[in-house]
Amino acid sequence: MPGSFTNEGGTRAYRLYIPGGKHAQALPLVVMLHGCGQDSDGFAAATRMNVPAEREKFFVLYPEQAAQANPSRCWHWYKGEDQVRGRGEPSIIAGMTREILSMHGIDAARVYVAGHSAGAAMAMVMGVNYPDLFAAIGVHSGLPYGVAHDLASAFAAMQQGPGAGLFQRESVIPPVLNMPRAVPAIVFHGDRDTTVHPGNGDQVLAQWAAVHSGEPRPLQLTTNRSRVPMGYAYTRAAYHDASGQALLEQWMVHGAGHGWSGGNPEVWYTEPRGPDASEEMVRFFRQHAQGEP
Incomplete structure (x- = not known):
């Protein structure tokens, strides 16, 4: 189902997948953020997230970056105004998510966000700034929070690993008082x-492990x-x-490049011979909900 959302940060289109059948109870929602060079339809095809959504009955929201905002359709994860709560693109994604929750009676305790590359x-x-909204996050071929502050530092981190850009400015998780919970x-x-140096995956894990050090x-x-096989x-x-609950998982796929692991072989930006990232993220998300101890 197509739609759009507008707030002070701007307007973005989206696609919403609604599973079939009658829903006797509120269902979960997974928000999927595409990478550069993709749109909502292409990302849905690449990840095949709608397959487990239909089987297990959850909604999937695919926000779409506007070509007018970025000709390559990249989310502006590297801009200061788009790295904080209540401003820019994070406010649009969060506002869109909340609107879908209200419109479709989503289970607010089971809302998740995942992405690839710039979307990751x-x-x-989103995980840093909206831990009250998202119960868990999925990061595929992504970068740490705050690793860049402009396009130049973004490319440095992407191409040379986190050491190239991580310390160009203070890059830390905001104070604990701004994060009422550590997001799995x-x-x-x-x-x-x-395209995105594998060291960034290690740094994402290290950065998030620091958040969970308060356990x-x-x-x-x-x-x-x-x-x-x-x-x-x-x-x-x-x-x-x-x-015994896993709060963090890291999957390093040996031999894979910059594509969605286990994705559709007929679509760009996929690595079909890897483990199915969509299925594994759904499994991981299923274990976590807001309000759990």
Whole structure:
């Protein structure tokens, strides 16, 4: 279903996937932020997120960056005015999400945001600034929060790894008082990514682990290595709390480049031979809801 949302930050179009059948209870929502060179329809096709949405019954919102705002349709994750709550593109994405919640009776405790590349970097922005809205986030081929402040520092971080741009300005998670809860996160990255250096995936994890350092006990790490049949090997690292729940996961896909792991082979910006990132993100999201201990 097509639509658009407008606030003081601007206007953005979107596509909303509504699962079929009658819904006896409020359903979850996954917000999917596309990368540069994509639009909402293309991202839906690339990730095939609508497949688990139909099977497990959740809504999927695909905000679309306007070509007028950025000719390459990149979200402005690297601009200062688009890195804070209540301003610019974060306010549009959050406002659009809240409007969908109201219009369709979404379960407000089960709202999630994920993205690829520039969309993944914007998902980090949303997780930092709206932990009251999003129960968990998915970051695929993305970058840490605050790693850049303009286009030049963005390209430096993307091409040379986080060390190139991370310390060009203060790059820290805002004070704990601005984050009433540490948002669980699942991170995917290909170790052959030449567009966004794989070191950024490590830095995303390190940055988010720092947020979770306030847990009563240190997170416990477990790792395992496996392979997709006829596909890529991958290493999964999971960081568990005292109850055994994974608050952070990192999937490093060995041999993969800058594409959505396990995505549609007929669409650009996918790595079909990797583990299915959409399915794994849905699994991870299913374990987390607002208000859980």
